[in-house]
Amino acid sequence: xxxxxxxxxxxxxxxxxxxxxxxxxxxxxxxxxxxxxxxxxxxxxxxxxxxxxxxxxxxxxxxxxxxxxxxxxxxxxxxxxxxxxxxxxxxxxxxxxxxxxxxxxxxxxxxxxxxxxxxxxxxxxxxxxxxxxxxxxxxxxxxxxxxxxxxxxxxxxxxxxxxxxxxxxxxxxxxxxxxxxxxxxxxxxxxxxxxxxxxxxxxxxxxxxxxxxxxxxxxx
Numbered sequence: 001x002x003x004x005x006x007x008x009x010x011x012x013x014x015x016x017x018x019x020x021x022x023x024x025x026x027x028x029x030x031x032x033x034x035x036x037x038x039x040x041x042x043x044x045x046x047x048x049x050x051x052x053x054x055x056x057x058x059x060x061x062x063x064x065x066x067x068x069x070x071x072x073x074x075x076x077x078x079x080x081x082x083x084x085x086x087x088x089x090x091x092x093x094x095x096x097x098x099x100x101x102x103x104x105x106x107x108x109x110x111x112x113x114x115x116x117x118x119x120x121x122x123x124x125x126x127x128x129x130x131x132x133x134x135x136x137x138x139x140x141x142x143x144x145x146x147x148x149x150x151x152x153x154x155x156x157x158x159x160x161x162x163x164x165x166x167x168x169x170x171x172x173x174x175x176x177x178x179x180x181x182x183x184x185x186x187x188x189x190x191x192x193x194x195x196x197x198x199x200x201x202x203x204x205x206x207x208x209x210x211x212x213x214x215x216x217x218x219x220x
Contacts, residue, residue, distance in 0.1 A: 043156050050153070050160030054167020057149055058175065063113050063206045064145055068172050070119035070199045071138055072179025073192065077123070078131045085176040088138040088145075089169055095146020096165065100154060105147050109210045112148055115141035116203030123196030 044050040058064045071088050075081035098105065105111075118137065122128045129137075153164045183192060 044153060044160040044164060045156070047159050047163045050156065050163035051167040053152055053160075054149075054164040054169075055171045057152055057168050058172050061148070062202070063116055064148070065175065066199055066202045066206075067112070067116045067119060067141065067145065068175045069179045070116065070123060070196075072176035073183050073187075073195060073199075074119055074122050074128075074134060074138075075176070076180050076183035076187075077128070077192070078134060080131055081134075082180070083131065084135050084138045085173070085180070087135045088142040088176070089172055091139040091142025092146035092149065092172065093165055093169065095143040095148075096150040096153070096168075097146075098143065099147045099150025100161070105144060108144050108147050110207065110214075111141070111144040113203055113206035113210050115144065116206055117200055118203075120196050120199030120201075120203050124193050124200065 044053045058068055068085075068088075071085045075084040078084065095105075115137075119141075122134065128134070149168055153161055156164070187195070
């Protein structure tokens with residue numbers, strides 16, 4: 001039986017260390033307070049602030065960012081997969097509208113973090129559901145992500161509100177589209193599975209942070 005070379009063993013150790021370090025980093029930063037205050041907690045008051053807040057929100061919310069990346073990666077695996085991020089984006093706007101109308105959705109943060117775990121798993125498993133099922137899952141997740149986005153704009157006037165919607169839609173299109181294009185052009189099956197495992201690990205970290213926060217809420 002051939003013995004593995006030192007180089008191949010080193011590469012395996014290096015890959016595992018990178019995965020563990022990445023997940024550990026998410027554990028350090030997976031806290032709900034980062035996700036909903038792109039303007040330092042203030043409500044945007046003009047077109048520019050609304051747009052910049054919309055651009056920032058899906059990026060500084062690491063759970064949102066991980067999910068948007070996962071949506072792009074899953075889309076790259078499926079026929080007509082581009083419909084998956086489209087369904088998510090449209091649904092996210094609806095979710096924001098629900099928040100602004102005062103409609104209550106249950107366990108929003110848990111659903112957001114749980115969606116990261118789910119879509120990471122969809123990247124990893126070989127026989128994942130058909131495209132239309134994943135579109136439905138992405139659309140459902142979009143309601144909760146969009147609802148969370150609505151927190152940063154609640155109470156704003158119409159101009160910053162509309163520019164906020166444009167901002168977070170644009171940045172999500174860019175992130176999901178970039179993940180989709182990179183996966184199509186550069187990532188093989190092994191790299192995709194590695195990315196899926198990392199996203200799953202991040203999602204579990206986010207979910208754990210939410211559960212801990214529910215059991216031991218931070219003082220306001």
